[in-house]
Amino acid sequence: MIRLTAENTARAIERCKQVKPKVQFVKERIFLVSSSDKTNFYQVQFNVINGERFGQCQCRASQKAIVCFHIIAGATVNIYRQSLKRQTV
Numbered sequence: 544m545i546r547l548t549a550e551n552t553a554r555a556i557e558r559c560k561q562v563k564p565k566v567q568f569v570k571e572r573i574f575l576v577s578s579s580d581k582t583n584f585y586q587v588q589f590n591v592i593n594g595e596r597f598g599q600c601q602c603r604a605s606q607k608a609i610v611c612f613h614i615i616a617g618a619t620v621n622i623y624r625q626s627l628k629r630q631t632v
């Protein structure tokens with residue numbers, strides 16, 4: 544998994560704003576995110592280890608340890624879901 548930092552996510556956040564991919568919830572911390580041409584979906588998953596956030600995607604960029612916009616799109620929804628949960632507890 545790739546450790547997500549402010550530095551390595553900056554470019555992917557910009558890309559994500561341009562592409563506006565679709566995100567589907569699969570199960571806790573696992574999402575499907577559409578490719579830039581919306582013809583394909585990549586599975587993205589997240590983990591938190593010692594307070595640090597990690598993400599992994601099935602696309603080629605992610606295999607080279609590059610944070611892709613799929614991870615950002617999934618992370619955005621993941622954070623939103625976690626914040627909803629906190630409000631209801």
Ligand SMILES: [Zn+2]
Nearest residue numbers: 600602611613
């Ligand atoms: Zn990806």
